[in-house]
Amino acid sequence: MAEITLRPIPQTPAAEVARSAEWPRLGIRWLALLGLLGTLIGVFVLSLTLGSVDIPLGDVLKILAGEEPARKTWTTIVLKFRLPKAITATLAGSALAVAGLQMQTLFRNPLADPFVLGINSGASLGVALVVLSVGVAGVSATSMLAGLGLLGNFGLVTAASLGAGAVLTLMLLVARRVHSSTTLLILGLMVGYGAAALVSLLLYFSITERIQAYINWTFGSFGGVTWSQLHVFAPVILVALMLGLALVKPLNALLLGETYAQTMGVNVRWVRLAVILSAAVLAGAVTAFCGPIGFVGVAVPHLARHLFRSSDHRLLLPACALLGALLALVADIIAQMPGTQTVLPLNAVTALLGAPVVAWVILRRGSARPAYSG
Amino acid sequence: MSVSAVPVLSARDLTIGYTRKHGTPVVVAERLSLRLAAGELVCLVGPNGAGKSTLLRTLAAMQPALAGTVRLGDDDIVALDPRERARRMSVVLTERVEAGHLTAYALVALGRHPYTDWTGRLGEHDEAVVRWAIETVGAKPLAARLVEELSDGERQKIMIARALAQEPLVMLLDEPTAFLDVPNRVEIMRVLRALTRLTGRAILLSTHDLDLALRTADRLWLLPRGGPLFCGAPEDLVLSGALAATFQAEGLAFDPSTGSFTLTRLRTEYVALAGEGLAALWTRRALEREGYQVVENGTPSLYQVTVLPGDPPRWRIDRGEHSQEHESIAALIAALRQPHPRETV
Numbered sequence: 001m002a003e004i005t006l007r008p009i010p011q012t013p014a015a016e017v018a019r020s021a022e023w024p025r026l027g028i029r030w031l032a033l034l035g036l037l038g039t040l041i042g043v044f045v046l047s048l049t050l051g052s053v054d055i056p057l058g059d060v061l062k063i064l065a066g067e068e069p070a071r072k073t074w075t076t077i078v079l080k081f082r083l084p085k086a087i088t089a090t091l092a093g094s095a096l097a098v099a100g101l102q103m104q105t106l107f108r109n110p111l112a113d114p115f116v117l118g119i120n121s122g123a124s125l126g127v128a129l130v131v132l133s134v135g136v137a138g139v140s141a142t143s144m145l146a147g148l149g150l151l152g153n154f155g156l157v158t159a160a161s162l163g164a165g166a167v168l169t170l171m172l173l174v175a176r177r178v179h180s181s182t183t184l185l186i187l188g189l190m191v192g193y194g195a196a197a198l199v200s201l202l203l204y205f206s207i208t209e210r211i212q213a214y215i216n217w218t219f220g221s222f223g224g225v226t227w228s229q230l231h232v233f234a235p236v237i238l239v240a241l242m243l244g245l246a247l248v249k250p251l252n253a254l255l256l257g258e259t260y261a262q263t264m265g266v267n268v269r270w271v272r273l274a275v276i277l278s279a280a281v282l283a284g285a286v287t288a289f290c291g292p293i294g295f296v297g298v299a300v301p302h303l304a305r306h307l308f309r310s311s312d313h314r315l316l317l318p319a320c321a322l323l324g325a326l327l328a329l330v331a332d333i334i335a336q337m338p339g340t341q342t343v344l345p346l347n348a349v350t351a352l353l354g355a356p357v358v359a360w361v362i363l364r365r366g367s368a369r370p371a372y373s374g
Numbered sequence: 375m376s377v378s379a380v381p382v383l384s385a386r387d388l389t390i391g392y393t394r395k396h397g398t399p400v401v402v403a404e405r406l407s408l409r410l411a412a413g414e415l416v417c418l419v420g421p422n423g424a425g426k427s428t429l430l431r432t433l434a435a436m437q438p439a440l441a442g443t444v445r446l447g448d449d450d451i452v453a454l455d456p457r458e459r460a461r462r463m464s465v466v467l468t469e470r471v472e473a474g475h476l477t478a479y480a481l482v483a484l485g486r487h488p489y490t491d492w493t494g495r496l497g498e499h500d501e502a503v504v505r506w507a508i509e510t511v512g513a514k515p516l517a518a519r520l521v522e523e524l525s526d527g528e529r530q531k532i533m534i535a536r537a538l539a540q541e542p543l544v545m546l547l548d549e550p551t552a553f554l555d556v557p558n559r560v561e562i563m564r565v566l567r568a569l570t571r572l573t574g575r576a577i578l579l580s581t582h583d584l585d586l587a588l589r590t591a592d593r594l595w596l597l598p599r600g601g602p603l604f605c606g607a608p609e610d611l612v613l614s615g616a617l618a619a620t621f622q623a624e625g626l627a628f629d630p631s632t633g634s635f636t637l638t639r640l641r642t643e644y645v646a647l648a649g650e651g652l653a654a655l656w657t658r659r660a661l662e663r664e665g666y667q668v669v670e671n672g673t674p675s676l677y678q679v680t681v682l683p684g685d686p687p688r689w690r691i692d693r694g695e696h697s698q699e700h701e702s703i704a705a706l707i708a709a710l711r712q713p714h715p716r717e718t719v
Contacts, residue, residue: 252484252494255471256484265456305475314493314495
């Protein structure tokens with residue numbers, strides 16, 4: 001580069017930088033995050049004690065430590081059912097909240113959720129094809145039920161994963177060609193509507209029992225995930241979360257819009273693909289294993305921004321992961337109606353419980369300022 | 375500070391434009407040759423639709439040139455690694471930033487993006503640069519405030535500080551004064567000019583505000599429709615007639631004696647104006663606004679207007695033997711609008 005005389009930027013002495021009382025601080029509020037983590041662990045253990053049978057905390061801790069509790073059946077209940085369910089809820093809540101945050105920032109839209117790209121519609125279509133099309137083909141319901149029993153939940157998971165994966169592949173291909181994120185958003189919505197329409201057709205021509213089975217799937221549940229399924233679910237979610245974590249810096253640049261991000265050296269096309277991949281894998285995996293769980297993905301990012309009063313993704317991403325897990329666990333505890341045999345639909349609980357909380361936080365802390373960071 | 379003659383940004387025979395969906399190129403302007411030197415403030419002016427934004431976008435590598443190469447330092451700007459490019463050039467756009475819960479300080483800190491590691495964590499030096507950038511544009515009192523709460527002028531300062539925090543050789547600004555009122559426009563231009571003097575960085579900005587550009591810029595880049603680009607000191611471009619020629623087609627006439635535009639004249643009547651000082655200057659503007667050709671005192675004309683010194687001044691109209699005096703410019707204009715006012719005296 002040719003000789004250019006530039007006045008150097010004054011090197012502020014370290015002591016002066018340290019005397020930063022008059023300047024705002026940008027650091028991550030580790031203490032607040034630690035507090036959230038502590039609460040999450042507490043609620044996690046609490047969720048192991050509650051259910052159709054109440055198990056005392058001491059016994060739960062004994063079981064987790066590998067010791068004998070007061071009653072032997074409790075070991076089975078905790079290890080075989082409640083522990084995988086709690087782990088699933090934690091992972092799913094984190095995944096949906098983080099995916100929602102990514103979509104809201106990428107599309108600069110406060111209403112964006114993890115499913116804006118049609119991922120859950122793809123999954124729904126996959127499940128509907130397996131559950132409903134049998135009725136159309138004229139195969140008797142009893143043989144279908146037997147078939148489902150053989151396949152178990154993995155059949156639904158595979159169907160949903162294939163559906164979500166197909167939509168994801170389609171959207172990634174489109175995203176490579178389309179420059180405008182708004183166009184991408186609209187195309188995603190159209191794919192979603194298309195898939196939903198196919199599901200409606202399948203429902204229309206299906207029989208009552210199959211329809212009921214499909215509707216049960218749409219209620220969402222953390223309880224259907226077994227240990228062997230967790231061996232697939234957990235690594236997928238953790239890897240996608242790691243990818244999300246690696247993208248916090250470009251996401252921050254995207255706060256100013258794609259053009260500004262580009263002028264700051266962000267390879268916007270590549271980042272967009274990576275963000276879509278991360279969010280879609282998170283949302284798709286959760287939908288495949290737990291059903292289409294709404295609300296968490298759209299609400300938790302707003303909650304996190306208002307609680308932490310920040311738009312910095314280095315803080316928001318972990319905050320969303322923790323808050324999302326917390327909300328999912330609490331919703332699951334309530335859905336189980338502790339002390340009763342009744343189980344409420346998870347989707348109904350997350351929204352009924354969460355909507356007032358989010359509304360309250362935003363109204364109390366809020367102002368006319370847009371709640372999203374875009 | 376001496377202005378270095380070494381170009382930090384240059385192009386020769388550049389063709390700008392865009393490519394239609396099916397590959398047909400649409401040329402906006404061609405034969406553009408330009409050099410931007412360190413430490414200078416250049417204003418890009420031209421009529422609407424001449425391609426100012428297209429030129430800026432091409433210079434910032436946001437869109438490819440149809441022909442020719444833009445060089446940032448010695449390197450082809452398109453071939454440059456995006457991160458390295460961002461270290462040498464920063465941009466302030468017209469689009470309004472909706473920054474949610476971002477403080478002004480955090481927004482400026484985003485300018486460190488090309489320098490930080492993958493986590494985006496700011497080191498001690500980064501924080502020092504951010505603070506220096508905020509102080510340099512005079513925005514320290516705004517640092518802790520949310521960007522959403524800032525006025526347009528304050529926000530523009532913060533966006534400039536962010537661009538400065540990128541420590542670029544060149545800053546490109548698209549219409550930085552577009553949405554501002556007059557005091558804020560002057561203030562932003564003052565800040566930008568001070569930046570070039572203080573830091574030796576080069577600044578190129580596009581503007582519609584020709585008057586301010588003429589007063590502030592070291593050089594103007596004049597972009598008439600289709601090109602080519604005229605570059606030069608504002609005064610040279612006025613004297614050579616290039617400025618008037620560039621805006622000719624706009625229904626505006628550039629008056630080199632006042633350095634401003636006048637509407638194309640509606641009347642052909644002449645008014646001779648006598649008088650001195652501010653009052654005479656503004657009387658002249660009022661007469662021009664009314665559509666008169668204002669000529670020097672003594673030239674044969676329909677009316678003669680004399681500004682009588684005093685506090686407040688008075689205005690006398692003479693037409694042939696008729697004469698009347700007025701208290702204000704408004705009264706003067708009203709009298710001129712009367713058909714044959716002198717006959718009724």
